[in-house]
Amino acid sequence: MAESTKQQEDRPVRFTLTHYRKEGTTHEDFMKWIVEVHLPKAIPVFQKHGVIGYALFDTPAAFNDPLREQMAVVNPTWEVADYDCIIEYTLPSIQTIGNIMQDPQWIEAVADQKDWVQIPKALLSLGYHTQYVSEGKVLNLPQ
Template sequence: MATPSELIKLDVCLYKKDDVSYEDFIEWITKTYAQEVIPIMKKHGMAKWVQTVNPPHFREPFRQQLEDMKRPLWTVPDYDIVHTYYIRGHDVLNGLRGDPKWVELEEEALKFCNMSIGHIVIGHEIVHFENN
């Protein structure tokens, strides 16, 4: 039986601002933001960071598939991106939140991200199968 990873997995699901195009948002968050934030994450001991982009053209077809599968109450959220952070402990998050450069980047993110809504999932990953 698989056991949970010792790493904490934190998914942060974000929406872009309505007045920002999807293309501009993805360009900024996966390139500009990523380039600036990675050294800060490394400095504070983050184990791994992954971004999952959620293109709008993926969402509606999958909503239809759910309907075809007779799952009318299931949803496909309109998140534009999901950040997945793998950390060894909550002290990593505390270090990030206290870092002046992180705070500066969070301020910049307000230009692109709708921070009035979002979603967080936190737990441990259990890998049952991985085919390398």
């Protein structure tokens, strides 16, 4: 892994995953499974490993299809993502990812994901989240 500075090591990291639902499953059923079945099993693992934040960014076709049509006119070179959701974790460190994935309780929490998620299509990213506008207020810009 790339070398990091002490200042970076002290910052929480953002880890994201995009997920596509399994073919033959509706978007609504997929999202319901995440929220009502998966999350109740996963949250105790997050708490055990000090996860700072978890957010689910739901991307339904009802939003994406009109956006795709609009972008075809406004900027036809842009593609509108077609995954069903982005899961966003805010973690105390990069090591938290490995710690969670090796936890037997996590392995149990994701045991049925193969029935709901197209696992090979997942797209992951890791980095830092910096807010520059919040509730209309500008933040974190150099003076």
